[in-house]
Amino acid sequence: MGDRSMSDSELGALDAERLGSADVRQRRRNALTGALFAAPALLFVTSFLLYPVAMNVWYSFTAWRKFEGLGEWAGLANYQRLATNPNFEAAAINTGIWVIASLVLPVALALALAVLLNGARFSDTAKTLFFLPRVLAPTAAGVIWYYVYAPNGVLNGFLSLFVGPVDRGWLFEDSTITPAIIVAFVWQTVGLPMVLLLIGLAAIPRDPIEAAQIDGATPGQVFLHVTLPLLLPTILVVVIISVLAGFTAFDHIWVMAQSFPGKRRLSLTVLMYYEAFTNNAWAFASAIAVVLGGIVLAVTWLQAVLQERVDRMLK
Amino acid sequence: MAEVRLVNLVKAFGRQIAIKGINLVIEDKSFVALVGPSGCGKSTTLRMIAGLETVSWGDIRIGGEVVNDLPSRSRGVAMVFQSYALYPHMSVRANLSFGLRISGEPRAEIDRRVADAVEVLELGPYLDRRPSQLSGGQRQRVAMGRAMVREPRVFLFDEPLSNLDAKLRHQMRAEIKKLHRRIQNTVVYVTHDQVEAMTMADKIVIMRDGRIEQVGSPAEVFRSPANIFVAGFIGAPQMNFFRGRVGPGGAIFVDRIGEPVLAEPGAFVLPAEGEEVILGLRPEHIVPENHGMVPRRSVCFKATVTMSEALGNETLLTAAFGGVEFVARMADPREVEDGETIEFRIDSDRIHLFDPVTEGTLRRVSN
Numbered sequence: 001m002g003d004r005s006m007s008d009s010e011l012g013a014l015d016a017e018r019l020g021s022a023d024v025r026q027r028r029r030n031a032l033t034g035a036l037f038a039a040p041a042l043l044f045v046t047s048f049l050l051y052p053v054a055m056n057v058w059y060s061f062t063a064w065r066k067f068e069g070l071g072e073w074a075g076l077a078n079y080q081r082l083a084t085n086p087n088f089e090a091a092a093i094n095t096g097i098w099v100i101a102s103l104v105l106p107v108a109l110a111l112a113l114a115v116l117l118n119g120a121r122f123s124d125t126a127k128t129l130f131f132l133p134r135v136l137a138p139t140a141a142g143v144i145w146y147y148v149y150a151p152n153g154v155l156n157g158f159l160s161l162f163v164g165p166v167d168r169g170w171l172f173e174d175s176t177i178t179p180a181i182i183v184a185f186v187w188q189t190v191g192l193p194m195v196l197l198l199i200g201l202a203a204i205p206r207d208p209i210e211a212a213q214i215d216g217a218t219p220g221q222v223f224l225h226v227t228l229p230l231l232l233p234t235i236l237v238v239v240i241i242s243v244l245a246g247f248t249a250f251d252h253i254w255v256m257a258q259s260f261p262g263k264r265r266l267s268l269t270v271l272m273y274y275e276a277f278t279n280n281a282w283a284f285a286s287a288i289a290v291v292l293g294g295i296v297l298a299v300t301w302l303q304a305v306l307q308e309r310v311d312r313m314l315k
Numbered sequence: 316m317a318e319v320r321l322v323n324l325v326k327a328f329g330r331q332i333a334i335k336g337i338n339l340v341i342e343d344k345s346f347v348a349l350v351g352p353s354g355c356g357k358s359t360t361l362r363m364i365a366g367l368e369t370v371s372w373g374d375i376r377i378g379g380e381v382v383n384d385l386p387s388r389s390r391g392v393a394m395v396f397q398s399y400a401l402y403p404h405m406s407v408r409a410n411l412s413f414g415l416r417i418s419g420e421p422r423a424e425i426d427r428r429v430a431d432a433v434e435v436l437e438l439g440p441y442l443d444r445r446p447s448q449l450s451g452g453q454r455q456r457v458a459m460g461r462a463m464v465r466e467p468r469v470f471l472f473d474e475p476l477s478n479l480d481a482k483l484r485h486q487m488r489a490e491i492k493k494l495h496r497r498i499q500n501t502v503v504y505v506t507h508d509q510v511e512a513m514t515m516a517d518k519i520v521i522m523r524d525g526r527i528e529q530v531g532s533p534a535e536v537f538r539s540p541a542n543i544f545v546a547g548f549i550g551a552p553q554m555n556f557f558r559g560r561v562g563p564g565g566a567i568f569v570d571r572i573g574e575p576v577l578a579e580p581g582a583f584v585l586p587a588e589g590e591e592v593i594l595g596l597r598p599e600h601i602v603p604e605n606h607g608m609v610p611r612r613s614v615c616f617k618a619t620v621t622m623s624e625a626l627g628n629e630t631l632l633t634a635a636f637g638g639v640e641f642v643a644r645m646a647d648p649r650e651v652e653d654g655e656t657i658e659f660r661i662d663s664d665r666i667h668l669f670d671p672v673t674e675g676t677l678r679r680v681s682n
Contacts, residue, residue: 207399208403210365210367210387210396210400211396211402212402212413213387213388214387214393214394215414215465216417216465217413217414218417225413229402229404230403230404232404313404314404315447
């Protein structure tokens with residue numbers, strides 16, 4: 001043959017099917033390997049997540065109450081009840097407040113802390129301090145704050161120093177209970193977003209920031225035009241974590257509102273728990289869970305869309 | 316007028332002193348290359364001029380003004396980074412105009428300057444792309460454009476070509492040189508590649524371990540290296556060094572080379588007879604017999620080839636005699652077998668002599 005390449009006509013004469021068959025075999029092998037690796041996780045997710053979710057949706061269409069009605073089809077009755085139940089409306093509004101608060105407060109606070117602490121002196125100590133509440137059980141944090149907000153508690157004592165005697169029951173008034181619990185919630189949860197944002201900040205390459213400095217940007221402009229856009233993927237993750245935590249907030253409310261008569265109106269999660277375990281309305285509680293789950297799913301989907309957009313922007 | 320003047324400049328990182336009191340004048344409109352091995356302080360020096368590192372001691376003056384405490388943005392400098400440092404979330408157009416936009420330049424002025432840079436650097440087709448959609452060479456041009464539009468007094472380059480492949484590097488070298496000719500501002504260019512420094516700069520500053528070893532034109536530092544370090548650093552393949560001894564009448568005796576090398580009379584300040592010197596010879600000045608010009612005055616010796624690297628137009632021969640290895644350049648090459656013994660000629664008029672203790676050159680300073 002000699003040291004030469006095949007001519008075009010020789011190449012054209014080759015069997016096209018055989019040329020492709022190596023690739024096909026390779027792809028098949030890869031698919032099989034992939035399936036084997038994914039199998040344990042798939043099995044786990046199916047039995048402990050997908051199956052229970054499906055069952056929950058099914059229960060929401062039955063008349064299940066404690067030991068009866070599990071097989072009894074109720075159609076949309078539970079959902080119709082949601083629309084007319086005054087507790088549901090109040091709980092949904094409060095959950096909305098929770099979501100907005102958890103979208104804004106922990107993210108803004110964590111970002112501010114992260115930027116302040118990034119590379120600062122004693123930042124390790126400060127980071128540990130801000131993260132510390134996170135390691136408490138939420139119920140324990142709730143108990144601590146319960147006493148902070150008590151009529152004879154720390155907060156009123158502190159306020160008394162400035163404005164004379166205060167004996168406000170922060171956790172007993174409709175107007176203050178949700179904000180009060182949100183403050184405790186943010187106090188406990190801000191550590192994680194802060195740490196995530198610090199990691200995000202540390203991962204931003206130094207060069208574009210220095211380039212912006214030389215390009216004439218003031219520190220504020222560098223942050224606004226370079227740091228913040230490059231931090232966007234992390235911010236998005238933090239926002240999602242916070243918002244989902246806001247949707248599913250339960251422990252803090254449950255513990256801190258223990259003596260509040262309108263407790264079940266404070267969030268959808270509390271209402272769901274109350275309907276299921278106090279009121280024995282299992283099917284109705286399932287319907288609440290379906291609605292809550294649906295909203296969370298929608299938010300997660302929105303996050304995926306945004307994430308993709310941000311990734312494309314930074315790619 | 317944008318002369319850059321470094322006066323007793325010191326940079327300390329904690330207890331570690333990175334820049335050890337350097338003094339340097341970079342004339343207005345000149346192209347100065349800072350070269351040296353990694354860790355020699357060249358990038359730190361550049362970053363201090365840029366305002367990205369504080370000055371521990373001494374002064375940096377740009378256009379006569381001490382800028383030590385001025386932030387980068389007020390120094391009138393622009394910098395091209397090794398990593399290009401483009402803003403990944405902005406289009407090429409936005410990258411180019413960023414500096415002008417944030418400083419509030421009028422729209423028409425921004426457009427004019429960006430258009431100029433785009434034309435010079437041929438970036439027209441890429442204006443709406445993001446950096447990730449560009450090749451290395453294109454990114455490098457955007458980085459240069461971004462520096463250009465600011466019309467800086469001083470252009471700083473930090474190893475701008477080291478991430479490019481050989482062909483592109485060659486091309487960009489020419490472009491940067493052309494750019495300098497066109498816009499005529501002061502350029503400080505950091506590189507570890509002596510070829511870049513030699514081909515582009517008016518003046519080369521060779522640094523080692525936080526100190527300046529030599530400053531001079533490319534020809535000066537090549538022809539008259541101030542010490543063994545510079546001699547070894549400038550020129551590729553690097554200069555060969557042999558131990559020799561001074562004999563009567565300026566003759567240099569090297570072990571196992573039968574005849575002494577006779578230094579050009581009066582060119583060197585030689586130590587007393589019997590003292591040791593280091594003889595430096597560039598590969599092109601050790602001529603294999605019958606390959607290349609026969610030197611006017613030369614000394615012959617034989618050595619055994621241990622390796623040959625054929626480059627096409629020439630072959631680099633690594634050869635040894637008496638345990639000493641050296642590299643010679645074979646012009647108009649023929650096939651050479653490893654182990655072949657070849658006769659070489661040392662060009663006596665092109666030798667370098669150094670003091671083995673101080674490592675400084677023994678060449679007489681001509682006035």
